[in-house]
Amino acid sequence: MSRAEVATATKIPANLLAALENGQVERLPERVFVLNYIRAYAQVIGLATEEAVLRFEEIEKSAREVSPEAVPGPQKKTSRVAALMVIALAVIVALVLVLTGVVHLPLHR
Numbered sequence: 031m032s033r034a035e036v037a038t039a040t041k042i043p044a045n046l047l048a049a050l051e052n053g054q055v056e057r058l059p060e061r062v063f064v065l066n067y068i069r070a071y072a073q074v075i076g077l078a079t080e081e082a083v084l085r086f087e088e089i090e091k092s093a094r095e096v097s098p099e100a101v102p103g104p105q106k107k108t109s110r111v112a113a114l115m116v117i118a119l120a121v122i123v124a125l126v127l128v129l130t131g132v133v134h135l136p137l138h139r
Contacts, residue, residue, distance in 0.1 A: 031075060040070040047071070053089045061090075 033051075037044045049057035050064075050071060058064045065083055072082035 036071065036074055039074045040067070042067050042070065050086075055090050 031039075033044050033047050036042070037047055040047075042050075046058065046067065048054075050067060058067075064086070068082050068086050069079040071077075072079045
């Protein structure tokens, strides 16, 4: 089957299929989506789904050993979310202080 035919049958975008086929883990979305993509892909082309998942996990593990930064993980995502929450909290505190009059900003007229 061509990549376009597989993409149509699985509803997986062709660029993600290419990343799967080439073992380019860094180009793939969250792991839960990838595992479902692999199962759908394997089923369409006639492979054993769980064997395909195991093969992906081997590739993913190898990629992580070579370059841990290349494989997005929960730790990286969590720290990004934490940073955004700190910024949001700082903005909220600043707004509360300004609105309650604790901080007086000079107004130019």
